[in-house]
Amino acid sequence: MRPDPSPTVRQWRVPATLPALKLAGAVALLALALLLDEGDPVQLGLAVVAAAALAAWAARDLVAPVRLAVGPEGVTVVQGFAGRRRLSWSTVERVTVDRRARLGLTSEVLEIDAGESLHLFGRLDLGAEPADVAEALHEARPR
Structure with a gap:
């Protein structure tokens, strides 16, 4: 094989x-x-x-249907109308999920902090729950 x-x-x-x-x-x-x-x-x-x-x-x-991709080298995010930006793992400082409750509704946003830029993704951007995507990003990141 x-x-x-x-x-x-x-x-x-x-x-x-x-x-x-x-x-x-x-x-x-x-x-x-x-x-x-x-x-x-x-x-x-x-x-x-x-x-x-x-x-x-x-x-x-x-x-640009793909909003976020992750691989061994880093993360690729959509930028602008339909552009792409590659963020190496060394530039990704933090991956978090921001949860906010307002008027009885809770919203979640995936935040990818790359130092000079902050990339935000909601559930409809990802087609998945932001918490699940954050977990997958943490697992994909090299130790």
């Missing part, structure tokens, strides 16, 4: 249904604006701008 030449890389990505929901929301927003159109160009213009923003947000999910 030959050893696997490629190191194990784990990836976390946006759930496939999320961009579809965003695009459906943009279409529904436009349809609603046209249905309720009373000849007000400002109302229609705002609906078009909001729908375009929602469609651009969905496009980002389609262009």
Whole structure:
């Protein structure tokens, strides 16, 4: 048996249904604006701008669905609209999960502190619970 030449890389990505929901929301927003159109160009213009923003947000999910990847060399995070940034393990200072309770709801955000940059990921960015991803990152980090 030959050893696997490629190191194990784990990836976390946006759930496939999320961009579809965003695009459906943009279409529904436009349809609603046209249905309720009373000849007000400002109302229609705002609906078009909001729908375009929602469609651009969905496009980002389609262009760069993988938000976070981890391998033996370090972590790759999405940066900007669809760029990628490689963070070596030596630059990653801390991986934590920030939990906040507000109005009866608890939210979790994965924080990757790389000194000069801080990268934040929610459950919908990762398609998994941030605590589970943080645990996987801690396991993947070389000792």
